[in-house]
Amino acid sequence: MSSQPPNDDPTSGDPSVDPPLTLRGVTKRYQSGSETVEALVDVSLELAAGEFLAVVGPSGSGKSTMLNVLGLLDAPTEGVVRLHGRDVTTLSDRELTDARRTAIGFVFQDFHLVPTLTAAENVELPTLFARDPEGMTRARDLLGRVGLGDRLDHRPTELSGGQQQRVAIARALVNEPAVVLADEPTGNLDRETGRAVLEELRRICDEGVAVVGVTHDPLVTEYADRVVELVDGHLRFLDGDEPSESGTTAGVSGVVGHGDEHESGRGDDP
Numbered sequence: 001m002s003s004q005p006p007n008d009d010p011t012s013g014d015p016s017v018d019p020p021l022t023l024r025g026v027t028k029r030y031q032s033g034s035e036t037v038e039a040l041v042d043v044s045l046e047l048a049a050g051e052f053l054a055v056v057g058p059s060g061s062g063k064s065t066m067l068n069v070l071g072l073l074d075a076p077t078e079g080v081v082r083l084h085g086r087d088v089t090t091l092s093d094r095e096l097t098d099a100r101r102t103a104i105g106f107v108f109q110d111f112h113l114v115p116t117l118t119a120a121e122n123v124e125l126p127t128l129f130a131r132d133p134e135g136m137t138r139a140r141d142l143l144g145r146v147g148l149g150d151r152l153d154h155r156p157t158e159l160s161g162g163q164q165q166r167v168a169i170a171r172a173l174v175n176e177p178a179v180v181l182a183d184e185p186t187g188n189l190d191r192e193t194g195r196a197v198l199e200e201l202r203r204i205c206d207e208g209v210a211v212v213g214v215t216h217d218p219l220v221t222e223y224a225d226r227v228v229e230l231v232d233g234h235l236r237f238l239d240g241d242e243p244s245e246s247g248t249t250a251g252v253s254g255v256v257g258h259g260d261e262h263e264s265g266r267g268d269d270p
C-alpha cells in the first residue's frame with residue numbers, strides 16, 4: 001500500500017470519487033525482430049463510472065492493445081494507468097491479479113466460455129478463486145437478468161451465439177466489477193442479436209458500471225455515451241471531448257451526443 005500520492009497526482013485518493021480507470025500519456029511499443037511497432041502513442045483517457053465508451057478504429061489501430069492496458073493485462077511502455085486513482089505500477093503481481101478479478105470484467109468476440117461447463121457454472125467460475133459461497137446464487141440471478149433464466153444448465157454448444165455472449169456478460173459481472181471491457185462484443189453476431197447484447201451492456205452502464213466497447217461495428221456507437229477513435233495508435237476525441245489536465249471527470253452528463261439514442265433510435269438505421 002502506498003501512503004500518500006505524489007504532489008502532481010491529480011487524483012483524490014478516494015476510490016469512490018476517482019474515476020475507475022485513467023490512462024495518462026500511455027505509449028505501448030512492441031519489438032518484433034529489428035522493427036518497433038508503436039501500438040499506442042501518448043494516449044490519455046479518463047473513464048467515468050457508468051459511461052459506455054466506444055473505441056472505434058480500423059484493424060491494427062491499437063484497439064486490443066488499449067483494452068489490454070485498461071484491463072491490466074499488459075503494462076504500458078510509458079505512461080501511467082490508474083485504477084480508482086491508484087497507479088497500478090505500485091501494485092504487486094498478486095494485487096494486480098486481485099484488482100483484475102474484482103474490478104474488471106472481460107467480454108470477448110468469441111465468448112471464451114468453457115465448453116464442458118454449464119451456463120451457470122461458466123458464470124460462477126470467476127467467483128471460485130475467492131471461494132465466494134454466494135457465487136452460484138449470483139450466477140443464477142445474473143443469468144436471469146440477461147434473459148437466460150431457463151438456460152442455466154445448458155452447455156455453450158446448446159446455446160446460440162447471442163445467448164453465449166449474454167452468458168459471457170453475466171460472467172463479466174459476477175464479481176461486481178467497476179469496469180467491463182468488451183473486445184468486438186458483437187463481432188460474431190448478426191445485427192439483431194448484436195442489438196440485444198448492446199442493450200444488455202447499456203443496462204449495465206445504467207447501473208453504474210463503466211463499459212468500454214472496442215469495435216469496428218458502427219452499431220456499437222449508437223449505444224455509447226462517448227465515441228473515441230484510434231488511428232495508428234493515436235487516440236482522437238470526437239465532439240471536442242478532450243480530457244482535462246486537472247483530472248476532472250468528463251462524466252456521462254457532460255458528454256455530447258450518442259447518449260439518448262439507445263432507447264429511441266431502434267429500427268432507423270441509415
Ligand code: ADP
Pocket residue numbers: 030031032037038039057058059060061062063064065066
Ligand atoms: P487492433 O485491435 O485495433 O486490430 P492491435 O492492438 O491488435 O490492433 O494491434 C496494434 C498494432 O500493434 C498492430 O500493428 C499489431 O500488429 C501490433 N501488435 C499487437 N500486439 C503485438 C505483439 N504482441 N507483438 C508485436 N506487435 C503487436
Ligand code: MG
Pocket residue numbers: 063064065
Ligand atoms: Mg483487435
